[in-house]
Amino acid sequence: MRDEPPTLCEREFVVQGIVENLRLDGRSRDDFRAVKLFLGSQTGTALCTLGNTKVYCTVSGEIGEPTRNRPSKGLVFVDVDMSPMANPSFQHGRLGSKGFELRRMLELVIRDSRCIDVESLCIRAGKEVWKVQVNIKVLDDDGCLLDCASVAAAAALHHYRRPMITVEPERTIIHSEREYAPVPLNIHHMPLCVMYGFIRDGEISITDPDSREELYLDGCLWLSVNKRKEICGLHQTSRLILTTAMIEACANRSFQRVSDLTDLITEICANDAATRSKNQVVEGFSLVFDELLHTNENHPNELIGPAIPxxxxxxxxxxxxxxxxxxxxxxxxxxxxxxxxxxxxxxxxxxxxxxxxxxxxxxxxxxxxxxxxxxxxxxxxxxxxxxxxxxxxxxxxxxxxxxxxxxxxxxxxxxxxxxxxxxxx
Amino acid sequence: MDPENRQRGRLRTMRTSLGHLSRVDGSSIFQAGMTQVWASISGPGNAPSNFLEPDRIAFDVQFTTNFDQQKNEIVDAFIERVLEKVVECDLHPHTALTVSAQVLQEDGSMISAALNAISLALLDSAVSCNSVMCGVQLSKDQDGRLHLDPKRKEETGDFIVFACKATREAGATTISSLKFGTWNDELSKAAEEMALAAASEIFGFFREAFQRQYRNDIFSKLADLSLTES
CATH class of the missing domain: 1.20.58 (Methane Monooxygenase Hydroxylase; Chain G, domain 1)
Structure with missing residues (x-):
């Protein structure tokens, strides 16, 4: 099914609203939508919602052969699934241009930023390494997919535990959960994406545009930043000319945002780990029923982790x-x-x-x-x-x-x- | 949430929420015990022309799980077979109905949970159907005992999924089944009986879900409810 085409009068309405600092959902230009983060009962699963956007991420690992050029390094794969659940204009099993862009950017953020310590994933150099597969599934598309996906992926990577292994001369033993506690991944830093949209040829920027606003933007800027104020990736769509001052302003805003989001993720993962270590029942996505359904009551910029007191x-x-x-x-x-x-x-x-x-x-x-x-x-x-x-x-x-x-x-x-x-x- | 000493013939606690996705025509979350499935329906609408059929509706089904991917295609075909029997196919020629189901959390009985989630999404999207359907899963342990709605611990390679539909005259009847492993006639019949009894309970749950959805929740589109088996 095709998407509704944008109309001229709506464009006028939306753009004029943004100029007057009024947006369709009542936010101001610099406000983000509320973020909610859930961790599943299986390790390595996370669900992140940003307003109406919902992204689900699973991380899984298997043992495979390394590439010839890098015999002592583990592999990280990123896969994106844009299903019709997110948007009826998407097709099963097809990524489309939006999907390709998303996958490329996520590869940049997760794999090419070297946030995962791939050397620790090596079992036998040249023969056996861990292959970490990050699966992103877009469940609902309401703009800013990359922001949401990067948070979900970071949370899932932190939540993931690979089974403990013992290397013997002739064989590799994979231990079950009951024998040895599974091991988390070694993660150096956590780059997260923040997206900015621009109207009026880059004069005015808005944070976290939703799907309706995305239609009328002149261009977007994606900044991938970590908590240490390092920029790990920068991507701009369309041929917009942005001033240095504007990009700097966006970067400065991202630092604060990403530091807050990182705190949220570490807090939630620590909470989950504590629950698991005490052998308590992990509620996982059951919390979705209590927390997800009241999206409209949230204030902008709110960060919500349901399992946290x-x-x-x-x-x-x-x-x-x-x-x-x-x-x-x-x-x-x-x-x-x-x-x-x-x-x-x-x-x-x-x-x-x-x-x-x-x-x-x-x-x-x-x-x-x-x-x-x-x-x-x-x-x-x-x-x-x-x-x-x-x-x-x-x-x-x-x-x-x-x-x-x-x-x-x-x-x-x-x-x-x-x-x-x-x-x- | 789920008491460990659940009897073998009882279903786990079910929870559902309807219409939680913004862009599709019908959506639902269905949770049985700790297994959670999200389903969505959009259409009947247009699709690539090679996919459409001239005299009836076409189904584009995708069941996705990251936990056991080998069976995905078999389950897709099964769901399609069930939908063909429930949806009024002749009413919408040359259109397609897009059905997606995603398992978010797995703790056994994933296929029946997917069927139930799809059924709720179908009702939420108000596509014309001749009946309401649901799914019931049973597994057989090594001693040949049947487990209704098995958890992951209770699940074995031998399991059977029944798709049931509600009829006015005879209550619940089975429309299709999917078997894995070896099942003899006797055991299959016993399983079917258990499944039909469970199906009427599930239909009762569906009814209550929709009654609550349309009774008092005018302001927020979404309703949440959970039904604990007494």
């Missing part, structure tokens, strides 16, 4: 920052008590938690005192870096390298795109 969630919201920071600290204390159960993932999580709580504290302090001397701020930053370094040393060598690459001014807002580009080269 409300006190933790407030961290993502605008209010009650103090409570959130203390609860994060409490979690931390609990976690540090039992040293026996610590593994790499937990340490990484803790590092992120510390960073997050310190950041919140910093923000709180900033609210209290209008300005601070640059010296004290630097001191704080070095403290944060020291903490992070100490924790990361326990992890793999790669992680340590990455943290050293991190720019020393974590709290500073003045970021220039040029320096990022240079660093990339």
């Amino acid at each position: 409300k006190a933790v969630l407030n961290k993502f919201g605008p209010a009650e920052k103090d409570e959130a920071s203390t609860s994060a600290q409490l979690d931390l204390n609990d976690a540090t008590c039992n040293d026996d159960e610590m593994d790499d993932a937990k340490i990484q999580l803790q590092a992120e938690q510390i960073a997050a709580s310190l950041k919140v504290q910093e923000e709180n302090k900033e609210e209290g005192k209008a300005k601070k001397t640059p010296g004290s701020r630097k001191k704080e930053n070095t403290e944060v870096m020291d903490l992070l370094d100490g924790l990361d040393d326990v992890g793999t060598a790669d992680v340590v390298e990455k943290t050293h690459e991190q720019p020393p001014q974590t709290g500073d807002q003045d970021f220039s795109l040029l320096s990022a580009k240079r660093k990339k080269k």
